[in-house]
Each structure stands twice: as C-alpha cells, then as structure tokens.
Amino acid sequence: MDGLRHEPVLLREFLEAAAPAQGERWIDGTFGFGGHTSALLACGCRVLAMDRDPEAEQRAALLGNVWGDRFRFVRRNFVEMAAAAVEMGWGSVEGVLLDLGISSGQLEDPSRGFSFRWDAPLDMRMDSASPMTAGDLLQDLGEADLVRLFSTTSSPGESRRLARAVLRAREKGRLRTTGELVAAIGAARPSRRRIHPATRAFLALRMAVNDELGSLERALPAALRLLSPGGRLAVISFQSEEDRRVKHFLRGQSCRRLKEPTAPEEALPLAGGFARLVRVLPSEEEILRNPRSRSARLRVGWKEGGRDL
Template identity: 35%
Template sequence: MANTIETYHVPVLLKESVDGLNVHPEGIYVDVTFGGGGHSREILSRTDATCHLFSFDQDEDAERNILDKYGPGKFTFVRSNFRYLANWMRYYGIDGIDGLIADLGVSSHHLDDEDRGFSFRFNSPLDMRMNKRAGKTAADILNEYDEEKLADILYMYGELRNSRRIAAAIAKARGKSRIATTQDLLDAVSSVMNREREKKELAKLFQALRIEVNHEMDALREMLASATELLKPGGRLSVITYHSLEDRIVKNVMKTGNPEGKAKKDFYGRTECPFTLVNNKVITPSEDEQAQNPRSRSAKLRIAEKIGSKLTS
C-alpha cells in the first residue's frame, strides 16, 4: 500500500506532546519513533539552526520520510531500534540531550499495510517485524514455541484470560499444517473466541504476537534507562502510550526511576527519583482528535522533567 508522508502515520497528541518537551531553539532532541516524521517536523519548526534532532526508526519504510530539507547540520536519521539509543548517542559524540519524545505502539502505516501481518483485517503473511532484516516472524513464533510458552505470551502481552485455550487451539491447528497467514491464525482460533468480544480478543492476540516478535517491552525498558542517563537537568521526557503494559513501565520510570516501580528511599525516608512529573494526570486526546484519528482513542501522554536546574534558551 502506497503512503505519502502525510498519510504514512497520523501523529497523536502532536501539539501536546511537543509542548511537553518545552523546546528551546538551541537544544539537542531525540525522537525515538520517527515514523512519518510528524513529531520530528513539529520539533524542528520550533528550533533554529543551532538545534539538532536525532530521529530513530528501525523500519526501512520510515526512511522514505527523512527530512532532507533540514540538512545534515540540523537533523540526523538513525535507522535502528531505540533500545540502542545510548550507543548511537555515544557514536555521535552526544553526552546529554534536552528532550526525548516517544510515540509508542504500532503506527497507522503498519496497521494499514496489507503485506506485513499487523492487522487481522487483511489476509497476509504473519510477519509483524518492525525491522524486516532480522528476528523471528509471528509465524515462526506460532509454529515453533511450545504450547505453554505461547500461552504465557498471550496472557502476559495480550492480557487474554483464555490464553491457554487459544494456545491449545493454535497447537492443534499447526499439527495439521503450518500457520503462515493471518487467515490461518483466524481459522485456528475461531472456535475459542468469545463472539461478543471477538474483535477485541483478536486485537489483543495480534498485540501479544507483535510485542513478542519485536521484544517491545525489553526495548522500552532499555530506551528509558538510556534516556534517564542522557537527559540534562531540566530536560523533558514526553511519552505517548497505548496499552497498559507499556504505560505501566513509563509511569513507574517517571515516578520512581525504574520500570518495576520500586521506590528508593534516602536516609531520611524521602523517595529518590531522577524525575519530577510535569502532568500528574495523564493527557488524553480531545473528542475531536479521537473522531478524526481512531488510533488515538487509547492514547495517554505522560511528561516528566529531569531533576536539576532549568534549561535556558
């Protein structure tokens, strides 16, 4: 499916998330989920020639949206998983950043691509890799993981209460023939889906597989740890989440400094955390945005500031 830069991915909470960065014209910023470049363009529109933005995306499709017009002095595209943020910043000689933005989850481009297997709307090969150059596909996982491990993944990443029944149905189906396409998977699990909640359960099933294929939770933890170290005092972390698993990790890091949410106390019993919350209550899209962009309906924006002296322009 062909996409223009404008239709590749519609950015969610665009103004709110970039406002949250408190952009100053000469800063160094990172967009770890470049996609169609919407958030990156908005950041660059608020800066001057001395600013530099590093934008990450591991998907080769996103590379077509590179912001060439800004030139090498202002913008650098990094085709890599954001879990390697610290390595790439070291490579470019960057030891501190003024802000980082992340729009997590699957992009509208991936959901609309009929050839990648991210959506059950299309009959396509079960790939689901963000980086098509490496790693197991969703089909590999469905056919190679033992039934117990498959059930655990569906429960942990899809929060499916009937994960064991679904895993058993998949194991039975693959015993007859390899599950290779989205339709193969739908046929395999149709008998164990709750008819009243079928679309929601299928969405959770596909979410669980996508998370496992791309190691999303591990990558998120590593990226947030690197961001915590790289952010300068007063630097901002602006993160949009779409499901409870990733939101819990982001919330814990912002409130306690670690993904597990285990608060560390100093000698006087005060909680030690590298961040202070900018918004105590999550920011959600307006009704108008939700109507125009259905993907935004589950979005939550959290913003935190690195503790220390404030940045100045």
C-alpha cells in the same frame, strides 16, 4: 504506503507539556512518518531520529533535504540511543521522545502482516532484517511459552485458550498466514464482544516478535541517563501494559522518593531523577478527528535541575 497520511497523536499536547526550545538537542526514538520530528525541527531543535523500519529511512531522506545538518536519521532500535548520541558527539540531550507501537501506515500495509483485516503472511516484524517472524514464533513455542506470550494482553484463562488454539492449528499444518491464525482463534473463541476476538492475540504476538516491552524496559533508564538537567522524557503509549511500565519507571525515578528513608536501596532513583511528572490524555476533539488516539497516554518526566519547574 508512503502516500498514506499519518497524523501524529497528541502532538499539540506533547509540544505544550515538553516545551522543546530553540537550539535544544532531541532524540526522536520512533521516527515513523516524521510528524513529531518535523515539529521539533520547526521549534528550532536539533534532532537525532531513530527507527528500525527500513521504510522510515526513505522518508527521513526527504526530511534531511529540508532541514540539513539540524537533522540526522539512523536506522536502529531506540534501545541504542546512547551509542547513537555518542556518534553524534552528544554527551547529553535536552529531550527524548518515544511514540510507542506501530503507525497507521504500518498497520494498513497488508504485506507487513500486522492486521487481521487482510490475509497475509504472518510477519509482523518492524525490522525486516530481523530473523524471527510471527509465523516462526507460533511454530516454535511450546504451550507454556505461548500462554506467557498471550498473557501480556489477555487474562490467564484467555491466554490458555489462545495457546491451545495455536497448538491445535499446528497439528493440522503450519500457521502461515494471518487468515489461518484468525480462523484458529475464531474456532476457539467465538466473538461475543465488541472487539474482534483476534485483536489482543495479534497485539501480543506483534509485541513479542519485536520485543517491544523488553526494548521499552531498556530504553527508559538509557533515556534518563542521557538527559541533561531540566531535560524531558516524553512517552506516548497506546497499550495499558506499556503505560503501566512507563508510569512505574517515572514514579520510581521521581526525586520525591529520595525523601523516603525506608525505601530499599535497589528501589532508589538513578542519579538525577525526575522533579516533575505530567500525564496528558487526548481531547474529545482529537478523538473525533483521529479515533486511533482514544487509547493514547502521554507521560512526560522533567529531570531535576535546569530551568524553573
């Protein structure tokens, strides 16, 4: 798998919008194949990289040989960025980057069970030490919980159909493989659309197994608290629900909201909100070169203070 080439999405746009500078401290919460981290190091930054995928640790070791003490990797979920920064002796940082979702390398590794293109065990764990696999989740949840799971990516009616399809398949035997899940979904919902009928179901299941939305909700305020004045929070998302939550957080923590006297107290920004917000979409050139980037959205929030905005 390490031989696969993973092209960072919106890399040039990230460097332009977040403007990392010599000597700054950055946290890359989603190291992956190290593309964004390498770019930050090339800008002269010090980087603390995080990833819960054990395979990322092997790639990080190679990067450490090149960049020395300006780079450190820890195998942890990015929700633990504050603790990891303290261990580095960093009370604050100038930037935090989160590139959400999974890499093409993870998706194209049949043994991980992320894709319906191969018949493989229903795993889908980003961290192989995590106890709950996708198969375990499908086996344990009742109908109401399954509906909630699928509703993160599908309509209410579609979520109910998917939940019932899982229950019917369970009655015939345990759902053990991606192929068995695809067959169950296909029997309940024949494909009449351009996308594969299992696409949204697999996405919702992966996000649930790894608590991706919950991790994002906890990581965003942690990142803001870590940022020094003028620091930047950059988030690249590929799913509409993730982007919606990032947008809601950035706007909710915008300094402009401090001027709204009627805003309820619980809705006011944390101390030191965002003075500038930027949203960037992939160019047509990048989409042609890397079709995976089509759904990508980059949002950058600049914390108040620091250099002129």
